[in-house]
Amino acid sequence: MNNNEINSPDDFANDPLFESLRAFAAEPVTARESDLSELLVAFRSAKPKAARKITKGIAFPAIFIALAIPSLAYAGVLPERVSHQIEGFIHTVSKPVVSVAHKIASLTTDTTSPSSTPAASPLPSTSKSSDSTPSQTPSTQPSSEDSKNTPTPAKSAEPVPVPVVKPDPKPTHSESEQHEKSPTVSASRSAEESHKAEGSPKPLPSISGSNKGEGESEHSKSPTPRPSSTTRTESEHSKSPSPRPSSTSQLGSVPGGGEHETDD
């Protein structure tokens, strides 16, 4: 690269050698107006496209992050520190949202069906209808006063003996359902029934074993009914009292009434 080359003047501007080329370049091109109109259409539509591009570029990643991070935190993929922070943030955010949603739901249910829901808030009623666990629905378990007032024998709080059931050749449908659902409850019930039938503390396997023992054997898959098995179920019940009220309440709610009817 010489200095002469760098500092040489642009002599082709006046060089006659390029006269024709310069004339050719200066000639106006017969431009079509349709080209210009198409270009103007493209020029007009460029602005909304840019706005849409920005919206897509910001909104979609934001939604993706908002969905992905909490799910990752709950899945345990993220580090514990981070997931704790995210869960705390979600709790703080969700509290007002849930309260507002509760208010809206209560308002809507009050306006739609005020007679069907006895309580002010509709949420306990929904839990009543759907749940069966006693811890979540304490109101469904009737107290002793309720049991006095109400004719249905729902005795869950105190260990009231279940009335004797005669060996019925046709068990009710609800009972069979209950047996299918909870075999342990049925076993304990049969033991209690045997106590009641005898009126003595010693259970007699011959009485209860005629029909109920078969039922037990069907449910516990033991071919022969034994008194030791019934005592074992008793001890199991004494060990775990918590599921018992629920089972008795379940029994007392629908099939228990049937038992009383049979007694009468």
Added chain:
Amino acid sequence: MSDQSTFGSDKPSPEEVLSDALANARRGDEAGFTILWRHHNSKLTRFAQSRLVNSSIDADEIVSETWLNVARDLRKFEGGPSEFAAWLYTIARHRIIDAVRIRDRQVRPTEELEEAFWIPSALNVEREFAGTEEVRRIVAAIQKLPPAQSEVLLLRIVSDLSVEETAKVVRKNANSVRVLAHRGLATLRESLGGASAHE
């Protein structure tokens, strides 16, 4: 121009007109865009035609694509009229390079096939050059130069870009552009009968 500014003439200079048009076009004004198009379109078309002489690539298509690109991205452009010219020719240069690459990738039909099935496609139809025979001879001589030299010469002579604008288009510094132009001119004078030109 200095006299006009001194005496406070109402008529704005072409530079001012272009600057205002560019500023308006960047804000979305169609009139500003039209002024820019009318000012640059002829020279841009001549540049594309000169670059694509004896080629199957349509120069008008290149120019249209270039302007579409400008229309789409003008709001993001920053700079004055000089920078706009450099930007415009840079886009055109890139479109030409892309078109040449695409053409080279395509399989050309053999002569036998062309004779058997005469198909007037873009591959076997060479574009008519609009210039005179003298212009065709000069452009053909420029095309025989090394690509960098021919590109610089076409930008300087046909598009009438300054050294700085040309340097921006070809992405070289101004001194390199001057050297390329000087060497290209020397070669061109020799090939076109420089003795008569110097006289």
